[in-house]
Amino acid sequence: MIDGVIFDKDGTLFDFRASWGAWAQRLLAMLAAESGKAEAELGAAIGYDPVARAFVPDSVVIAGTPSEIAQDLAAVLPGARAEVLEERLNRLAEGAPMLPAVDLTAVLGGLRARGLRIGLATNDNEEAARAHLAxxxxxxxxxxIAGYDSGHGPKPGPGMCAAFARQHGLDPARVVMVGDSRHDLEAGRAAGMRTAAVLTGVAGAAELAPHADVVLPDIGHLGGWIDGLSV
Incomplete structure (x- = not known):
């Protein structure tokens, strides 16, 4: 029996490549113009190829926080301060064009109709997350709704997931953490939750399966899987 679902945001609710690829292109073009550095060099620092318009599997953008992304960029931008870059990244993220992976209103509404509590745990900052949902x-x-800066720590730590269960009086064993990366699944398991992987991010089924109770094409298949658990 499941009483709650907590979702990752990027690559789970929103298609990762389509949404954050545009953000990365804009970011690299802006920083290259300001610094004189090549976009390819800047992209390599965060695991993004601006020519192929593709993220590498271990890109810091996939599961890292804006703070970690800023630190990696600062390392190849002489004189840049990571905290200033982080601020700029957060502002730019708020306006990033998010492309839903599925009909979110229908899917989330269907889960709520089942009486489930719904949460969000993202390594993005909370303000940007709220802007994307809005x-x-x-x-x-x-x-x-929690981000890396909401006071519970980032994933793969269990803080955001544990706070969701605690604040809503849920038994973690009756909550599912849904995500597209190992960080998401590790966070859920560390909080004592079931875990469901989706393939709307960059990671493939082979990488995610050892850390998940189920691997689904997208969150549109989640309701049926949950229904099967209660049979």
Missing amino acids: AHGITGLFDY
Whole structure:
């Protein structure tokens, strides 16, 4: 029996490549113009190829925090301060064009109709996360929203997941953490939750399966899997 679901955001609710590829292109073009550095060199620092318009599997953008992304960029930008870069990254992220992986209103509404509590745990900052949800009119479908800066720590630590269960009086064993990366699944398991992997991010099934109770094409298949657990 499941009483709650906590989602990752990027690569889970929103298609990762389509959404963050555009953000990365804009970021690299801006920093290259300011610094005189080649976009390819800047992209290599964060695991993104601006020519192929593709992220490498271990890109810091996939599962890292804006703080970690900023630190990696600062390392190849002489004189740059990571904290200033982090601020700029967060501002740029708020306006990033998020492309839903599925019909989010229908899927999340279906889960709420089952009586489930719905949460969000992202390594993005909370303000940007709220902006992305609001842009798609789905903020009200969430009972809990947390980012890396919300006071619970980033994933793969269990803090955000544990706080969701604690704040809503849920038994972690009856909550599912849904994500597209190992960080998401490790966070859920560390919090004592079931874990469901989706393939709308960069990682493949072979990488995610050892850390998940189930691997699904996307979150549109989640409701059916949850229903099967209660049979």
